[in-house]
Amino acid sequence: xxxxxxxxxxxxxxxxxxxxxxxxxxxxxxxxxxxxxxxxxxxxxxxxxxxxxxxxxxxxxxxxxxxxxxxxx
Amino acid sequence: xxxxxxxxxxxxxxxxxxxxxxxxxxxxxxxxxxxxxxxxxxxxxxxxxxxxxxxxxxxxxxxxxxxxxxxxxxxxxxxxxxxxxxxxxxxxxxxxxxxxxxxxxxxxxxxxxxxxxxxxxxxxxxxxxxxxxxxxxxxxxxxxxxxxxxxxxxxxxxxxxxxxxxxxxxxxxxxxxxxxxxxxxxxxxxxxxxxxxxxxxxxxxxxxxxxxxxxxxxxxxxxxxxxxxxxxxxxxxxxxxxxxxxxxxxxxxxxxxxxxxxxxxxxxxxxxxxxxxxxxxxxxxxxxxxxxxxxxxxxxxxxxxxxxxxxxxxxxxxxxxxxxxxxxxxxxxxxxxxxxxxxxxxxxxxxxxxxxxxxxxxxxxxxxxxxxxxxxxxxxxxxxxxxxxxxxxxxxxxxxxxxxxxxxxxxxxxxxxxxxxxxxxxxxxxxxxxxxxxxxxxxxxxxxxxxxxxxxxxxxxxxxxxxxxxxxxxxxxxxxxxxxxxxxxxxxxxxxxxxxxxxxxxxxxxxxxxxxxxxxxxxxxxxxxxxxxxxxxxxxxxxxxxxxxxxxxxxxxxxxxxxxxxxxxxxxxxxxxxxxxxxxxxxxxxxxxxxxxxxxxxxxxxxxxxxxxxxxxxxxxxxxxxxxxxxxxxxxxxxxxxxxxxxxxxxxxxxxxxxxxxxxxxxxxxxxxxxxxxxxxxxxx
Numbered sequence: 214x215x216x217x218x219x220x221x222x223x224x225x226x227x228x229x230x231x232x233x234x235x236x237x238x239x240x241x242x243x244x245x246x247x248x249x250x251x252x253x254x255x256x257x258x259x260x261x262x263x264x265x266x267x268x269x270x271x272x273x274x275x276x277x278x279x280x281x282x283x284x285x286x
Numbered sequence: 287x288x289x290x291x292x293x294x295x296x297x298x299x300x301x302x303x304x305x306x307x308x309x310x311x312x313x314x315x316x317x318x319x320x321x322x323x324x325x326x327x328x329x330x331x332x333x334x335x336x337x338x339x340x341x342x343x344x345x346x347x348x349x350x351x352x353x354x355x356x357x358x359x360x361x362x363x364x365x366x367x368x369x370x371x372x373x374x375x376x377x378x379x380x381x382x383x384x385x386x387x388x389x390x391x392x393x394x395x396x397x398x399x400x401x402x403x404x405x406x407x408x409x410x411x412x413x414x415x416x417x418x419x420x421x422x423x424x425x426x427x428x429x430x431x432x433x434x435x436x437x438x439x440x441x442x443x444x445x446x447x448x449x450x451x452x453x454x455x456x457x458x459x460x461x462x463x464x465x466x467x468x469x470x471x472x473x474x475x476x477x478x479x480x481x482x483x484x485x486x487x488x489x490x491x492x493x494x495x496x497x498x499x500x501x502x503x504x505x506x507x508x509x510x511x512x513x514x515x516x517x518x519x520x521x522x523x524x525x526x527x528x529x530x531x532x533x534x535x536x537x538x539x540x541x542x543x544x545x546x547x548x549x550x551x552x553x554x555x556x557x558x559x560x561x562x563x564x565x566x567x568x569x570x571x572x573x574x575x576x577x578x579x580x581x582x583x584x585x586x587x588x589x590x591x592x593x594x595x596x597x598x599x600x601x602x603x604x605x606x607x608x609x610x611x612x613x614x615x616x617x618x619x620x621x622x623x624x625x626x627x628x629x630x631x632x633x634x635x636x637x638x639x640x641x642x643x644x645x646x647x648x649x650x651x652x653x654x655x656x657x658x659x660x661x662x663x664x665x666x667x668x669x670x671x672x673x674x675x676x677x678x679x680x681x682x683x684x685x686x687x688x689x690x691x692x693x694x695x696x697x698x699x700x701x702x703x704x705x706x707x708x709x710x711x712x713x714x715x716x717x718x719x720x721x722x723x724x725x726x727x728x729x730x731x732x733x734x735x736x737x738x739x740x741x742x743x744x745x746x747x748x749x750x751x752x753x754x755x756x757x758x759x760x761x762x763x764x765x766x767x768x769x770x771x772x773x774x775x776x777x778x779x780x781x782x783x784x785x786x787x788x789x790x791x792x793x794x795x796x797x798x799x800x801x802x803x804x805x806x807x808x809x810x811x812x813x814x815x816x817x818x819x820x821x822x823x824x825x826x827x828x829x830x831x832x833x834x835x836x837x838x839x840x841x842x843x844x845x846x847x848x849x850x851x852x853x854x855x856x857x858x859x860x861x862x863x864x865x866x867x868x869x870x871x872x873x874x875x876x877x878x879x880x881x882x883x884x885x886x887x888x889x890x891x892x893x894x895x896x897x898x899x900x901x902x903x904x905x906x907x908x909x910x911x912x913x914x915x916x917x918x919x920x921x922x923x924x925x926x927x928x929x930x931x932x933x934x935x936x937x938x939x940x941x942x943x944x945x946x947x948x949x950x951x952x953x954x955x956x957x958x959x960x961x962x963x964x965x966x967x968x969x970x971x
Contacts, residue, residue, distance in 0.1 A: 239755055241511045242359040244396035258547035259643040264758055270393040271758040273639050278753050
């Protein structure tokens, strides 16, 4: 199963579900909903964190958090 | 105006919105300089309240507007958000009459979550589509009337940069009514199996929920947010038409450089370095004027008033103290200006982004960057700013280390000591050597900050997971007027808060240094009065007076106090005069300069010159060499860089951590560090 942290810059994905409850609550209120199309926009110079485009804005999160976001195949 | 005076009414308005919605800029545009800063009950978050007026029919209505901390939802994930939420539901005091929900029109969808939640609280709401100019530039077409109909609230399009829509917003606030629409699934409430009747009950219940209820509320929140976004997607699809792709090109292009592995860090270094060069360079002129002005004023006062206690108190107590406060203003204003600039433009978020991985190694969080960097302005608001860090361990470490950053109160101390250390015209190529030394001190403070964090990482234990989820806002041109208002307000708060301490300390010091126990202090005067009659010639008399003044200071209460601690600070190269300044600096470090001014001008009202000149000419009584040589200056600089000398910071740390342990260990640690670092520096040089 693919997770958000595996995307490369410029690649798209669709959020399927979350594997961490607390994080899910935070991400959902930031507009990261299951079914939402996202794009990985950039990775920080040291390889972490990453930034994604979601509901029209840019959101950054650590790779560890991104690994809790499952994507549609 | 006068006809309806009896009708004047005050409406309380809460201004809320997501971070980066332009809320504070709107607040500044609405209320201008008509603001005051207070506290929320129980916590130390600054409460910004502003006032403005509007008219209903012919009656004047006063709007009392509170700028709430930015929040993403009514289920708070950080302390900051909790404050906003509690204020809105009237947890401590009456809820606001009207809630104005500010949204960024160009990223509307996410912002509507909070809007629907606030509407469900059943308070009158006005929805602001802010930064409407930006949305238009992106090619978005927004049907505000339809949004208004679907949400059941008044909607206003605002461009807080140009002031467009502000008057309309004021009149819509007066017309605001509770929406008849609800966005909560009514069946959902029953799943909680609690005696909670409506949305407001649920939001309120989370603040004293047991574990069982907390779990249920978490499930509720997740399902409820899904449901809301379903509705929001429907509303959004019907009201906002956006071009397909290619938005925010400029921000992405800038980010290519700003988050580049090489250019990114170079840019950061360059930005910070330039800020310090600018502060030193630009502040120099107004500071000179202020110094000249006060010298003139003190000279005039002492010339005009008859010699005696009153004149002495005015010149060497009050005026010396006042000049010590006002001399800060240019540097503080510049510092807050630059910080405002970096935050408003969106650059600070990039700094967090590229620094998170580095900071994580030190037990911190990318979000620690902003509080730590703003630590160069003042530790107090920075410690409050650490509330955005949701992980307790990272937050505690951030709070612990912030006061090691060189705050603006150290700036005058640094400035004075550097001017003793380095000649005026010293340059290294195009660089001002003084600016370079100052930069070095900031680097020193930063190094101590980070190394302490690293040590703390292994000391503080925590099971809580750390996370870093943060918006990267688009780059925006800074809003000069809004930054200006922030700067003026900060300076006002500084002049009042720090000013009253400095002034009080100055007057007390003046008393302590010009009075003493009558047996010894009086004897000095008697002694010299006798000698005076035996001496001839102007020069000899002047010499004798000088001798008397210095002996009087030694015999004064301040002298006695300084002598008491002299044995402790002698290894650092400090004498009892510096000892007095160290003691008073424990109230607030900026008192140092004022104290020096008072000590060196006490009993010396004939010769008024700047503190700097006095320090330069100060000679060691035993050796005849200047007291303020390189080793002493460096030792003092290092001492001030590390020592915890700020009562306000300690008070805030106590309130934020709710623990004496944290506050005391911070005090002990920083003072110890300062002592040993000074000891080492003094013996090397």
